[in-house]
Amino acid sequence: MSNQNGRPSHSLLLISIFLCILTAPATARGQEPAAPPPSSQQTPESKNSADTKEKQQGEKKKRSKLEQETGTTNDRIFEVMPNYGTVEGAEIIPRLSTGKKFKLATAGVFDYFTYPFIGTLAAIGQANNSPKSWGQGWGAYGKRYGASFADNGIGTYMTTAVFPSILREDPRYYQRGKGRFGHRAFYSISRLFVTRTDSGHTRFNFSEIVGNAVAGGISNIYHPPEDRTVSRNLNTWGMLIMWDGVSNEMKEFWPDIRRKVFRKNTP
Template identity: 40%
Template sequence: MPCPATGTPRRDRAFPFSRSRPDSSPNSFPRNPPIRLLLPALLAAFLLCPVSPAAAQQPETPPPAIAPQPPPAPPPQDENNKRPPVHNGTSNDRLLYTLPNFLTVETTDKIPPLTTQQKFAVVARSSFDPVQFPWYGFLAGISQAQNNQKGYGQGAIGYAKRYGAAWADGTTEYYWTAAILPSVLRQDPRYYQMGTGGFWRRLGYAISRTVITRGDSGNTQFNCSEFCGTMISSAISTYTYYPRTDSDLRNAGILWGSLLSYDALTFIGREFWPDIRRKREKKRHPDAGVAPAAPGR
């Protein structure tokens, strides 16, 4: 309503957001704070307000799962220095890569004793190995060339008789020394390679195996299986299928000594052949690692 005195419109007295000009005196403050001063306060209140329960209960995103790393591959073994695989407590090695060497052990690891069945099985596996047949043919040829057992004569018939005698000698002696007596006396027919030491020390060790061996318990014993087995085999050969002219005690003693000497040479071969085999294979594959020699009995 217009004022009667001045005719100017009336303004409300206490309207908070009045557009009336504030007092311009230097000591006066504006009656109403500017809106721009409220913005910092609202921002601070927003930042300080508690998080809503829904947001507080929201699970944190788990870190991505790390795939398990595969175990490191074992270092490549030198295929050339591998020991022959073990077959029921015996070896699959061959002397000169040909002759069966199944009763040689090249490790110091504790291995169980052979059962009676295993002793007979390994002897049969060796005695009837295909390589043995030409080997006995070779021995028969030497015997015929030296005209041993003259009662067999010469020619094809003499050679056939000598071949049968050589096979019977080797098979009979091997069964007695490595299967029958070791089973009865509970002795270990295997040869444990020494593997370390000087040449002469190892040579003496190999020869001594004709009289010293291990029992199934692991203790050192007199090698009765070798000593008596060769004696029994010599007696069987001399007094059964050898010519009558050779069937006497003297020839039996000579044959017994020959079998012991032959077995001593075999033990020497068993002792040093693994070293020769590893050296030959190392030359063929010089980049491969060198496996340590395996000491033994």
């Protein structure tokens, strides 16, 4: 509405002023410069720190609880064979308690690879019909499987847990990793007769030699009477030590095979 001389009426003017007062704060707020978005760029120091932290977290997740507790690396040989109790380039090596020694033994005895391996040994015994009193058939195969599993399991517990705990010896295998092939091969075999103590000293490996001898003696309980002979016990004792020697050689040279054949620098 307007008056006759063309000027706005007082009512319209007051309404206009009131609307201006109401909208002024909102307009002022809308005209304030927006805060700059947070920078997505990182300094080299912060980026390196984040990368290092992420790498450490990845390594921590990759290693099992047993590996962290024992300072070992179960870097499976040819990606399938168990490699428990192996120390490969570790900077901090924790001391093994009795409980940890038994954990290492249990992991090796009941590893998934053990079952088909024992099955193969039982099949060889079945093919050779040894021992003869067990005969043939699935029942005989089961007896041979059980006996082979017991031989392996008792031997592992004796050399990795029982005697190392009693004698305070360290059952882990410490890779040499450097030097000529012959020197490293000799070192691996020598670990059958030389070991570390819990205090870090070296001495004769009683756990390996005596432990396997005791395991061979215990095997008389579940082997048939025809196998309870001195020659069979010596053969079992020698086979257990031989397998441990082969295992040491594979543990020593597997990292070289892993790097050169599988192109993997780390486990």
